[in-house]
Amino acid sequence: MESSFSTIIEPFRIHSVEPLRMTTSDDRRRAIEDAGFNLFNLHATDVLIDFLTDSGTGAMSRDQWAAIQQGDESYAGSPSWFRFEAAVKDLFPFKHVIPTHQGRAAEKILFSVLGGDGRIVPNNTHFDTTRANVEASGARAVDLLIAEGREASTVHPFKGNMDVAELEKLLAAQRDDVPVVFLTITNNSGGGQPVSLANIRAVSETCHRYGVPLFLDSCRFAENAWFIHEREPGQGDREIADIVREIASLADGMTMSAKKDPFGNIGGWLALNDDDLAERCRTVLILTEGFPTYGGLAGRDLEAIAQGLREAVHPDYLRYRIRSTAYLGDALDAAGVPVVKPIGGHAVYIDARALLSHIPALQYPGQSLAVALYITGGIRSCEIGSVMFGRQPDGTEKPADMELVRLAIPRRTYTQSHIDYVIEVVKAVAQDASNLRGYRMVREPLALRHFTAEFEPLD
Ligand SMILES: *Cc1c(COP(=O)(O)O)cnc(C)c1O
Numbered sequence: 001m002e003s004s005f006s007t008i009i010e011p012f013r014i015h016s017v018e019p020l021r022m023t024t025s026d027d028r029r030r031a032i033e034d035a036g037f038n039l040f041n042l043h044a045t046d047v048l049i050d051f052l053t054d055s056g057t058g059a060m061s062r063d064q065w066a067a068i069q070q071g072d073e074s075y076a077g078s079p080s081w082f083r084f085e086a087a088v089k090d091l092f093p094f095k096h097v098i099p100t101h102q103g104r105a106a107e108k109i110l111f112s113v114l115g116g117d118g119r120i121v122p123n124n125t126h127f128d129t130t131r132a133n134v135e136a137s138g139a140r141a142v143d144l145l146i147a148e149g150r151e152a153s154t155v156h157p158f159k160g161n162m163d164v165a166e167l168e169k170l171l172a173a174q175r176d177d178v179p180v181v182f183l184t185i186t187n188n189s190g191g192g193q194p195v196s197l198a199n200i201r202a203v204s205e206t207c208h209r210y211g212v213p214l215f216l217d218s219c220r221f222a223e224n225a226w227f228i229h230e231r232e233p234g235q236g237d238r239e240i241a242d243i244v245r246e247i248a249s250l251a252d253g254m255t256m257s258a259k260k261d262p263f264g265n266i267g268g269w270l271a272l273n274d275d276d277l278a279e280r281c282r283t284v285l286i287l288t289e290g291f292p293t294y295g296g297l298a299g300r301d302l303e304a305i306a307q308g309l310r311e312a313v314h315p316d317y318l319r320y321r322i323r324s325t326a327y328l329g330d331a332l333d334a335a336g337v338p339v340v341k342p343i344g345g346h347a348v349y350i351d352a353r354a355l356l357s358h359i360p361a362l363q364y365p366g367q368s369l370a371v372a373l374y375i376t377g378g379i380r381s382c383e384i385g386s387v388m389f390g391r392q393p394d395g396t397e398k399p400a401d402m403e404l405v406r407l408a409i410p411r412r413t414y415t416q417s418h419i420d421y422v423i424e425v426v427k428a429v430a431q432d433a434s435n436l437r438g439y440r441m442v443r444e445p446l447a448l449r450h451f452t453a454e455f456e457p458l459d
Pocket of ligand 1: 258
């Protein structure tokens with residue numbers, strides 16, 4: 001029933017709580033120094049509000065915990081597997097479902113089969129692990145995002161859309177080098193921005209005209225479907241699950257992290273229609289993850305995901321989810337903090353290049369802002385800029401397209417007063433932005449450097 005009141009409330013009440021450990025800014029200054037100024041290296045108990053990621057950090061429901069009790073740990077053919085497979089196929093009716101321990105394992109398996117030297121994989125925007133897995137196979141990862149998607153302050157309802165003309169050009173010239181085209185819904189690295197149904201249809205039509213399969217990196221498919229429901233003409237009366245099924249019908253397969261929209265603490269899958277490709281992927285699965293009816297997962301994980309998938313497409317949840325993210329973003333925007341607009345589904349992205357314009361890209365303005373948010377208010381965020389994407393496959397370093405700091409909001413986890421506190425902290429840091437300094441990277445691993453790099457502040 002439609003309410004006549006405008007406040008969108010959390011469609012749940014709290015059933016079990018976890019304490020937060022209060023810290024002072026002195027405690028936090030010490031902790032971040034010990035962590036080499038990398039927020040990934042902090043002890044989580046030294047963090048007050050953890051917006052590092054929305055991955056695996058959401059609150060499970062009563063019904064998910066109950067489902068966990070149904071977990072059957074049979075090695076092969078567990079009933080938990082069949083419930084998981086049915087829940088996946090209900091939304092994504094691909095012929096083969098291959099369970100993995102998380103999304104990147106699905107990527108690793110797929111690209112170890114389809115990638116390789118000389119191959120090109122287009123995407124609207126590769127997520128960091130996706131790019132790393134494409135490149136680790138020897139292939140080239142190409143981002144074909146529409147121009148609006150690369151401009152932080154340009155408002156467009158579907159900033160995650162792929163540039164179909166660029167895709168057409170690439171396929172016309174080099175179709176034989178492209179084993180698969182990917183669409184990431186929503187576009188995580190580009191601000192959690194959705195892809196329209198019209199764009200998915202156009203990309204699908206283009207791929208299939210050239211005989212190239214289209215795969216979805218579907219981590220936030222439910223949030224993307226909600227944006228389609230809200231913003232795309234003619235979609236407002238459809239069920240979310242129905243929109244999801246149409247999206248799936250336009251693709252030939254998907255990779256998935258169940259740690260995102262399906263409310264899993266762990267899990268993922270690869271799903272596809274092609275029998276021969278599925279056979280080759282399952283062979284790699286058995287070598288690296290496990291038997292095809294559990295992948296890298298326990299039966300209880302499969303149960304939690306199956307139940308989570310049903311909850312993920314509920315309109316009351318999605319209305320609350322998208323509104324609560326916008327609540328944070330709109331407040332920062334109103335306070336003059338530069339944010340990516342419109343506000344995305346799972347996170348608010350602060351434009352560190354605009355806010356810290358005195359810090360050059362290769363002195364990592366995003367890292368500087370993220371460290372300041374932690375010291376000032378105990379908020380852990382994530383740099384998505386030149387620290388994450390600056391190192392090129394040829395070994396050189398170059399500035400990323402955007403210098404963003406992502407405040408990723410775990411699902412069903414924080415209340416509105418937590419968010420009001422975050423708004424206050426971000427405003428205080430923004431007011432002091434001209435005093436923040438850049439950083440120098442003093443230790444760097446070979447791949448995915450943002451996870452383990454260490455930094456020193458510059459004078
Ligand atoms: C999280 C994520 C992945 C990788 O999934 P993991 O479960 O973290 O391995 C891939 N693509 C996108 C868009 C993601 O957000």
